[in-house]
Amino acid sequence: MSSKSIGVGLLGLGVVGSGVVQILRDRAQVLERHYDFQLDVRRIAVRNVGKSRSIDIPAGMLTDDASSVVQDPDVQIVVEVIGGLEPARTLSLAALEAGKDVVTANKALIAEHGGELFRTAHENNAGLAFEASVCGGIPIVRSLTQGLSANGIDSLYGILNGTTNYILTRMSDEGGTYEEILQTAQELGFAEADPTMDVDGTDAAQKLSILCRLAFGTDVPYSQILTEGIDKITSLDIGYARELGYAIKLLGIARDAGAHIEARVHPTLVSTDTLLANIKDEFNAVEVVGDTAGPQVYYGRGAGSLPTASAIVSDLIEQADRRSSGRQQLSRSLVDVRTGTPTPKDRIRTSYYCRFTVQDCPGVLAEIAHIFSEYTISIATVIQQGRSEVEGGTVPLIMTTHEAGEADMQRAVDLIGELPTVKETPQVLRIESFT
Ligand SMILES: NC(=O)c1ccc[n+]([C@@H]2O[C@H](COP(=O)([O-])OP(=O)(O)OC[C@H]3O[C@@H](n4cnc5c(N)ncnc54)[C@H](OP(=O)(O)O)[C@@H]3O)[C@@H](O)[C@H]2O)c1
Known part of the structure; x- marks a missing residue:
């Protein structure tokens, strides 16, 4: 099958970028057999061109001018694996504005500037793929969207x-x-x-x-x-x-x-x-x-060179496939989202684990249980450690509760922490039961 060459520009050749080059090299023949295009890495931007690399790169392919990779007319898909917010954001926007597809592993970039990037991609009929940004090699983005x-x-x-x-x-x-x-x-x-x-x-x-x-x-x-x-x-x-x-x-x-x-x-x-x-x-x-x-x-695997690069290369294949078949690049569902505020902390309801460091003397458990009952928090289990070896020393008191409101729990624990018999800041952790 005759293959159309699609030019790839890499921004970054670190842990993930090197993995991408390796997979594209190792699997080139398989990809060529399965698709009517081939992915050719044309330019790679790094911070330090003179640094020794774990992978051989042809002379002249590396540059420290990342913009030149984005602007290169032979590059149709830009892979952003620099990390951080800038210059990753500016470079990705420039690529999308030029109608190029962007594949990124950068969760900070998508979480912080996703709205702007998805809008720009959509307006320019470009693709923006980010499978590697969440849980590395696990295809969770594709599972949710497709x-x-x-x-x-x-x-x-x-x-x-x-x-x-x-x-x-x-x-x-x-x-x-x-x-x-x-x-x-x-x-x-x-x-x-x-x-x-x-x-x-x-x-x-x-x-x-x-x-x-x-x-x-x-x-x-x-x-x-x-x-x-x-x-x-x-x-x-x-x-x-x-x-x-x-x-x-x-x-x-x-x-x-x-x-x-x-x-x-x-x-x-x-x-x-x-x-x-x-x-x-x-x-x-x-x-x-x-x-x-x-x-x-x-x-x-949620990270690592090859697992993360696996997600990037699958995004690259998808973008190249869409590009070569001329299909719409970005799902509207990524652009047309509502802005949401999370449930206020006070309204969370869950069960709790508490560890109190208490003075080893009678009546402490009753005092704590009394405060919990004032806030209608019901105790599920108690672990009371044996006597302290030192008279008047401290012992841990562990309690779990049935489901309670976060605001009630916080107020009760604040009061418990003020008891003279409670010697350290209480440890409170949430318990979740999943069906
Ligand atoms: N590592 C993982 O397991 C993993 C997993 C999931 C997602 N990610 C994400 O993948 C991205 C890359 O991570 P990484 O671990 O591969 O990072 P890394 O090893 O630090 O590599 C960063 C690369 O970017 C280059 N670079 C940095 N600033 C640059 C600039 N201004 N212009 C051109 N090149 C520049 C560096 O060049 P030099 O080589 O010359 O220094 C290096 O090649 C991040 O967004 C990260 O959150 C990583």
């Missing part, structure tokens, strides 16, 4: 960040502290030198914001999503959670709640019987509940 297009999505929840799942898994399996495991994760390359956006939940909130656009047709700004990180999780909590039949996972949770989208990212106790509780290390998983298909689970 595979589940006959469904209204009721809810979705999942492990959207591999770094935090790696840290929580190691803390659970090996018992180290958060700080020790984070350091090991950095040494092994599972956590970035600056892991802030991963561990404080921002990365997961950006991905959840993108998923809300796809699942509910609603633009929920990630900055408005209730976001809590994992830095306050201790091995003690992981141990007590296990004793109670739960694992602690950083979950992104989104539900269509009618007037609002309930969207939140926080460490969550999930029953050890569930699939999500058993997702280990740097793996990601998303469970989507459709109103016709029912629950579906998507599981795989």
Whole structure:
């Protein structure tokens, strides 16, 4: 079959960019057999042309002038794998305005500037594909936009960040502290030198914001999503959670709640019987509940050179296929979204795990139970540790509650924290039961 050549320009040749070049080279013959086009990388922009690379690149293909790649008339599809907001935004907009398709792995860019980029793509009949921006190699974007297009999505929840799942898994399996495991994760390359956006939940909130656009047709700004990180999780909590039949996972949770989208990212106790509780290390998983298909689970590697590049190359193939067949580039459903505010925090209802560090003396449990009952919070289980070895010392008191309102819970815990017998800031985590 004679192949039409489609020119690809890469912006970035780091972890992901190198993977894209490798897959396109390794699979060139297969792609040529299956499609009536071939994808030819023509230009690659990097920051430092002189840097040594893990992959051989023909002389003259590299440039440090990213705009020249976007403007190159031989480039029809631009792959943005630079990362960050600028110059990624300006370069992507310039490509779309020139009618070129853009494929990106950049969740920060889509979460922050998705509205502007989708509009520009639509106005210029260009494509904007972003499969790799959420959960790396897992085809969750395509599943929501195509595979589940006959469904209204009721809810979705999942492990959207591999770094935090790696840290929580190691803390659970090996018992180290958060700080020790984070350091090991950095040494092994599972956590970035600056892991802030991963561990404080921002990365997961950006991905959840993108998923809300796809699942509910609603633009929920990630900055408005209730976001809590994992830095306050201790091995003690992981141990007590296990004793109670739960694992602690950083979950992104989104539900269509009618007037609002309930969207939140926080460490969550999930029953050890569930699939999500058993997702280990740097793996990601998303469970989507459709109103016709029912629950579906998507599981795989959420990051890494080849898994992420796999998602990019599948986007490249789709864009090239549309381009060569002259079909409309971008689904209107990505452009015509409503702007949504997430359900206010006060209105969330869930069950809770609480760990109080209390003075080892009679009557403490009764005092705490009394405050909970004043806020109609019903206690489900209590674990009371044995006596402190030191007279008047402290012991942990663990409680779980039945479903309660977040506002009531917060007020009750604030009052409990002020009791003279409660010696440290209470630890409160949410429990979710998924059907
Ligand atoms: N790594 C993953 O597992 C993963 C997973 C999912 C999504 N992503 C996303 O993929 C994107 C790329 O990540 P990465 O891990 O591949 O990053 P990376 O390894 O840091 O690579 C970034 C590349 O961009 C180039 N670059 C940076 N600024 C530039 C500029 N102003 N002009 C031209 N080139 C520039 C760098 O050039 P030099 O090589 O010369 O420094 C480098 O080649 C990010 O948006 C990230 O969030 C990554």
